[in-house]
Every structure is written in C-alpha cells, then in structure tokens.
Amino acid sequence: MSAEKFRVKIPIALRLFISYAIIIAGMLIFLWIFNNAVGPRIYLNSRKDNLKNAYYEIESDLEKDSYQSRTSEEIDSALEKITGKYDVSAIVVDNEWNVIYVNTRGERYLKGRLIASVLGNNATDGPVEPVEILEEGRDYVFQKLEGASNSEDSYELWGVSDSEYIILCRFTAASIENSIHVMNYIIQIAALIALGGALIASVIMARFITKPIKDLTILSRRMSELDFDVKYEGKDRSEIGLLGETMNELSGELEKSLAKFKNANIALENDIKLKEDYQQRQKEFISDLSHELKTPIALISGYAEALKEGIAKDPESINEYCEIIIDESDKMDKFIKQMLAMSEFESGHLELIIERFDIVELLSAILNANIIYFEKKGIKVEFEKQNEKIEVWADKMSIEQVITNYITNAINHCSGQNVIRIDIDKMDKTVRVHVWNSGENIPESQIGNIWDKFFKVDKARTREYGGNGVGLSIVKSILDMHGTGCGVKNTEDGVDFWFDLDCDKEI
Secondary structure, eight states, X not given: OOGGGGOOSSOHHHHHHHHHHHHHHHHHHHHHHHHHHTHHHHHHHHHHHHHHHHHHXXXXXXXXXXXXXXXXXXXXXHHHHHHHHHXXXXXXXXXXXXXXXXXXXXXXXXXXXXXXHHHOGGGOSXXXXXXXXXXXXXXXXXXXXXXXXXXXXXXXXXXXXXXSOEEEEEEEHHHHHHHXXXXXXXXXXXXXXXXXXXXXXXXXXXXXXHHHHHHHHHHHHHHHTTOOOOOOOOOOOSHHHHHHHHHHHHHHHHHHHHHHHHHHHHHHHHHHHHHHHHHHHHHHHHHHHHHHHHHHHHHHHHHHHHHHHTOOOSHHHHHHHHHHHHHHHHHHHHHHHHHHHHHHHHHTOSOOOEEEEEHHHHHHHHHHHTHHHHHHHTOEEEETTTTSOOEEEEEHHHHHHHHHHHHHHHHHHOOTTOEEEEEEEEOSSEEEEEEEEESOOOOTTTTTTTTSTTOOSSHHHHHHHTOOSOHHHHHHHHHHHHTOOEEEEEOSSEEEEEEEEEOOTTO
16 A cells, blocks of 8 residues: 555644644633723722722821831831832821822822812812712722823822821822733733744644554554554553554454455365366376377277287187287276276375374285285395384375385386395384385486376386386375375385385374
C-alpha cells in the first residue's frame, strides 16, 4: 500500500493549536469587551470603596487620644500612609477652616471645593462647577463633578467627623480610564503569552496523544499487509487504549480467519494438483503401457501368424514358437501388474499399514523364495546377520516388494564373482539395508536416472531377462511414501543398492 495513502494532511498538533488559539482568543475578546463595557462601573465602585475606606480611616486616626500629643509631621505621616494606601487625594480642615492635612498640590482649590460642598456654591468666589450627588450616607456624601478644572470629571466623598474635622477625599475619572487601559494592555500581553503557551502545550499534548495513535497507525498498516504478529502494547486507559485492545482482538480473529482461509486454499490447491497429477498419470500410464506392450504384442502376433500359416512344420519349431508366445505373455502380465502397482503408489491412494516387524526375518524369507534362481545362475548369497533380530517400523507388504525388486535386480545384473551380499547397518533411529551384487558398474552419467520409469542402462540385456525399467521406480515410490530414502553406489567390483527404515522404539 502506498505511503501517500498514510500521509498526514492536517497534523494533530496544528489542530490542537488552532483549537487552543480559538478558545484563548474568544476568552480574551470577551475579557476585553467586558473590561470596556462593564469595567468602568466596577472600577468606579472599587474606587468609591477606596474613598470610603480612606475617609473612615482618616476620621479614626484624627479621633485618637494621641492626636493632641502628636506633631504635625507625625500627623502628616500617618495620613500619608492612608491616602497612599488607597491612592486618593485628600484634604482635612478643622472647624475654623484651617488646613490640617493635604496631600496634593492645589490646596486652595481643594479647600474651595470643601467649602462649596459644605456651605454651597455661593460661599466661594471660585467658578461654579456642576455637581451630581451619587450617594448620601449617614455621615458622608459621594458626588461627581463634571468638567472640573482640567476638563476632567472627578469624584469626591466628604463629610464632617464627630471631632468636627471636615474631610474630603477625591479621585479623577482619568484614573478609571487609566485602569481600563492598563487592563487592556495586560489582556494583550496575556494574549501573546497564552498563544505561546498554547503552541507549546499543543506540541506537548500532540506528542502525548499522537504516540498511541501512531502505534495504532503502524498496527493497522501492518494488519493491512497481513502481518498479525505486531500488537498494541500501550498503557493508555482512554478510548485510544480501548481501541488498541479492540484492534488486538481484531488482529487475532483476522489471523485465525486467514489461517483457515490459507488451509482451505492449500487443501483446494492440493485437490486440484492431485486431480491434475492423477489425470497426467493416467495419460502417462496409457502412453507407457501402449509403448511397452508394442514389442511383446508384435512378437506374439508374429509367431501366432507363423503357426497359423504353417511356417513351423516340425514339432520342435512349433514348440519353440509356443514357448516364445507364452514367455512374452508372461512378460506382459508381469509388466501390467507392475504398472498397476506403480499407479497405486504414485496416486497416493494406497494406504500404508505401519507395523513393527523383524526385517532380518523378512529378508531371509525372500532369499529362500529365490533359491531356485540363485542356483540356476550359480549365484552365491552372503548374509552374515541372518541370525540377528532387528525390528523396524514400516508397511511390511510394500517393503517386501522393495526387497524383492532389489533381489530380482541383483540376480539379473550379477556377474563376475557371481555374489549377492545382504547387509544391515543399524544406526540410532534408522537401519540401512544393503543389497550388493558383483558385476559391472552403472555409468556415472546414468546413475541418477535409474529411478525413472522405463529407464534401462543396458536395453539389450534388459530385454533378455524381461525387464521393463519399472521395478526401481516402484522402490522409490514406496520409500517416498514411508518418508525414508534409497540410493545406489558403485563399488570396486559391483553395485550397492540401499534403503532406510525407521527403527525408533519410541515412534
């Protein structure tokens, strides 16, 4: 699958940053609007509270018993702390209008404002300023002056204390506007810091979130490639972790389903192959059978016609012709039986019956059955281990055919010393049976072909003893079905054929 398909178009980090930026921008815009729309009222109430607190603390300080004993510098210091604490301008006068304390320039103006507030605007020679009473308390008045001396609105709180001191505290509207401007500036700075923090947080959160997602992406990609060995091993306990566990279960189920599908597919392929092989073997069987039967049928037909036409007139010739016909008929019968056996072995329809038996006993029985042939050809048989007992696991009937074919092959090719030697090599879990015969070696160029059907090293000699090149092919087919091996090796003065069988007692 192409990598382009798995390419990330919009990274999670970018999405998180955009989300954070939108949320932060929304909050900051709300704060800015709130600060400019509602802020003035809030700041005004806060500043009014500051005026009240400053008024009452100044009044309380002036009413202390220690007042008469304090110097003017001590009084100024005490009241300076109060006005500085609440950031207000203030003036204090006694009942004779003598200034006790003032903390700002414009003493005359403030004193005039105090006289105008207490006695009315007609009591002062200064300009008349419009005053709006905003609140009247038990012992104070809170008022607003519009268009004061510097064309600025201002707010005042004044009152007469129980000690008959007249106190006036004030602030200008500019301080409220400055507070709003400062807050707007703070919001702007906070916006930049918050956006930077959002960028960092989005990167960190993206890594934290995307790691399990990347693991799941790799898992899904491997699953798409039919690799189900990889598993999600994350410790995430959120929906992502649940998805990972679900994908692990899905991977296991898909692997099981794929295994079933593969097994079914293999079984189907094997069935098709077996059917094709069977059809091919049928064709080969018919072709090989017709090819091999041409010569004996031609001989039988020729000698039968000769007898019919009376070519052989004397009894000896007639008898010779009849023996040739009988001999060729026997060869045909033997060949057809071998071909049928070969077809059964190659088709796999022949079921092996595996049992434990004594291979020495079986070899001795087959050698005894062939004594007549040994004597007829003057062959000496050597079998040193005929008195031992060596047990093997195999299908006894098919192994009997293997040994018979080896012995028959040895008889037909034995020459020189005219010796056939049987030997058994016992190994850990297998035994190797050797059938050696003296005689000519098999050409090295042809030694690999002797297991092929109808292959004949010496065609003239094979025809002489009635061989058809099928016996060794049957041997190989039988041993292939047993899952063991067979082979042949030229020696100095003969040829050694061998085959292996299982002898494991724990089989």
